[in-house]
Amino acid sequence: MDKIMHELEEILKEPIENTPPSFFMDSLCSLDRNILLKSVREFGTPQYILDREQLQQRALYFSRMMRQYIPNSDFFYAFKCNDLPYLIAGLKEVGFFADVAGIFELQLALELGFEKIVFSSPGKSISELKLAIKHKNRVVINVDNFDELIRIKEIAGTKKMKEKIPLGFRLNSEPFLKGEWSKFGFELEELAKAVKLVNNSPNLEWVGLHFHCSWNKTPWKYIENIKNIGTFLSRNFSAEALKKLRFFDIGGGYYPEKQAVINKIQDKGILLDTIGARRGNKNQPFEEIKFDPYGFSVTQVEPLENFAKGISEALKESIFSLNPEINIYFEPGRFIVSFATHILLEVIAVKKNCVIADGGIHMLGDYKFQEYSFAPIVNLSRFSTDFHRKIIYGPLCDPNDLWGHSYYGEEIRKGDILAVLFQGAYTYCTAWRFIKPIPPYIAFSGGKLILAKPEEDFSQRYPGLISIE
Numbered sequence: 001m002d003k004i005m006h007e008l009e010e011i012l013k014e015p016i017e018n019t020p021p022s023f024f025m026d027s028l029c030s031l032d033r034n035i036l037l038k039s040v041r042e043f044g045t046p047q048y049i050l051d052r053e054q055l056q057q058r059a060l061y062f063s064r065m066m067r068q069y070i071p072n073s074d075f076f077y078a079f080k081c082n083d084l085p086y087l088i089a090g091l092k093e094v095g096f097f098a099d100v101a102g103i104f105e106l107q108l109a110l111e112l113g114f115e116k117i118v119f120s121s122p123g124k125s126i127s128e129l130k131l132a133i134k135h136k137n138r139v140v141i142n143v144d145n146f147d148e149l150i151r152i153k154e155i156a157g158t159k160k161m162k163e164k165i166p167l168g169f170r171l172n173s174e175p176f177l178k179g180e181w182s183k184f185g186f187e188l189e190e191l192a193k194a195v196k197l198v199n200n201s202p203n204l205e206w207v208g209l210h211f212h213c214s215w216n217k218t219p220w221k222y223i224e225n226i227k228n229i230g231t232f233l234s235r236n237f238s239a240e241a242l243k244k245l246r247f248f249d250i251g252g253g254y255y256p257e258k259q260a261v262i263n264k265i266q267d268k269g270i271l272l273d274t275i276g277a278r279r280g281n282k283n284q285p286f287e288e289i290k291f292d293p294y295g296f297s298v299t300q301v302e303p304l305e306n307f308a309k310g311i312s313e314a315l316k317e318s319i320f321s322l323n324p325e326i327n328i329y330f331e332p333g334r335f336i337v338s339f340a341t342h343i344l345l346e347v348i349a350v351k352k353n354c355v356i357a358d359g360g361i362h363m364l365g366d367y368k369f370q371e372y373s374f375a376p377i378v379n380l381s382r383f384s385t386d387f388h389r390k391i392i393y394g395p396l397c398d399p400n401d402l403w404g405h406s407y408y409g410e411e412i413r414k415g416d417i418l419a420v421l422f423q424g425a426y427t428y429c430t431a432w433r434f435i436k437p438i439p440p441y442i443a444f445s446g447g448k449l450i451l452a453k454p455e456e457d458f459s460q461r462y463p464g465l466i467s468i469e
């Protein structure tokens with residue numbers, strides 16, 4: 001550790017080179033600065049802003065790439081990643097189905113008219129299960145555990161229904177998914193017993209299997225899981241039973257390229273900027289960088305095509321050989337929505353060593369910029385290729401209400417508009433109900449700015465007041 005700290009001190013002494021922000025603005029941030037500033041004039045700050053066309057292009061990029069290698073596949077957007085109805089409707093338009101995890105998401109998917117919905121989560125309530133079963137022609141439940149299966153059996157009853165309730169099983173199949181992920185799904189060894197319970201019920205039908213693994217920068221976890229499950233199935237189930245399966249759901253977890261993540265123990269904003277500058281990496285200053293106890297290491301996210309190829313080969317070897325007709329389900333979230341949303345803030349105070357913006361990390365519901373993440377911040381009002389260090393805080397009564405340690409543009413002044421880029425995933429949906437209202441969500445679509453969701457208001461924050469009167 002001492003050696004690393006020494007190296008770090010040395011790095012910090014070196015001057016930081018400028019990094020042109022045009023890279024983000026031109027190739028990743030598809031919205032131009034003038035549109036972002038126009039949105040601020042029309043709708044104020046803080047705000048989330050979505051580029052709907054970019055979102056749809058990204059979704060099509062994912063589904064076309066996967067279908068090129070795995071033709072019999074369907075795509076289920078994971079609502080939990082960003083549940084803005086306007087965004088979800090945009091994904092439906094480009095052929096995505098729905099992956100839901102709770103009653104509101106399920107209701108939303110039904111309301112938006114999705115024809116195929118997968119419902120996967122580890123603790124479904126009775127009312128959630130009842131609603132899913134009521135819409136069994138559209139919803140398939142990925143069952144997580146025996147107790148849930150027994151509850152479903154009880155709800156289904158013994159009186160024969162016209163159509164059976166379709167069920168998939170979530171599997172927790174691999175050693176690398178144990179530990180903190182061990183709460184999810186059945187163990188492979190439990191599958192035969194679960195299937196038996198289904199077969200003993202007149203109203204239940206086993207139609208699929210599911211696994212999910214998160215934060216994948218390479219396809220290896222998918223490949224290992226597919227092979228492992230395939231081998232297990234071939235040894236433990238008859239060819240006839242396996243031919244009846246309709247889907248194999250391989251979950252989400254596709255990591256977007258060029259996102260910076262750094263270990264919690266360090267002040268990653270400074271580290272990341274410093275390392276990027278030192279490496280002279282002018283074009284991709286915030287590519288994937290990891291800091292580990294052995295020193296700095298760089299982990300690139302593999303291109304999506306490598307995922308498509310690797311997964312397709314594993315499927316051919318281990319799953320299509322058992323059931324050539326089976327439909328492959330994908331449940332991407334983060335990969336699809338990260339880049340198309342930005343957060344816009346106004347600087348309301350400038351102090352000696354820091355500035356305070358009008359929106360805080362309640363917009364994220366996460367201390368991610370304090371703990372493990374980095375996002376480029378651009379001064380839209382004074383746009384230039386200069387790169388500056390400055391701590392950018394939000395307005396919350398929390399010392400960790402921090403957006404970053406640096407920005408691109410000319411020196412920040414009071415009233416300047418800042419853009420925190422690429423904040424579409426696990427931000428709006430996880431926003432905290434803390435001190436400030438949850439800001440509005442604006443969408444840019446067909447050349448127009450639209451208020452996709454208004455700012456949270458007083459009556460939404462304090463509905464209980466009505467009963468006190």
Ligand SMILES: Cc1ncc(COP(=O)(O)O)c(C=O)c1O
Nearest residue numbers: 078212252253254331332333334
């Ligand atoms: C079952 C399931 N599917 C899909 C996703 C979406 O994952 P990501 O946003 O990493 O693609 C998640 C996220 O936790 C999940 O639990």
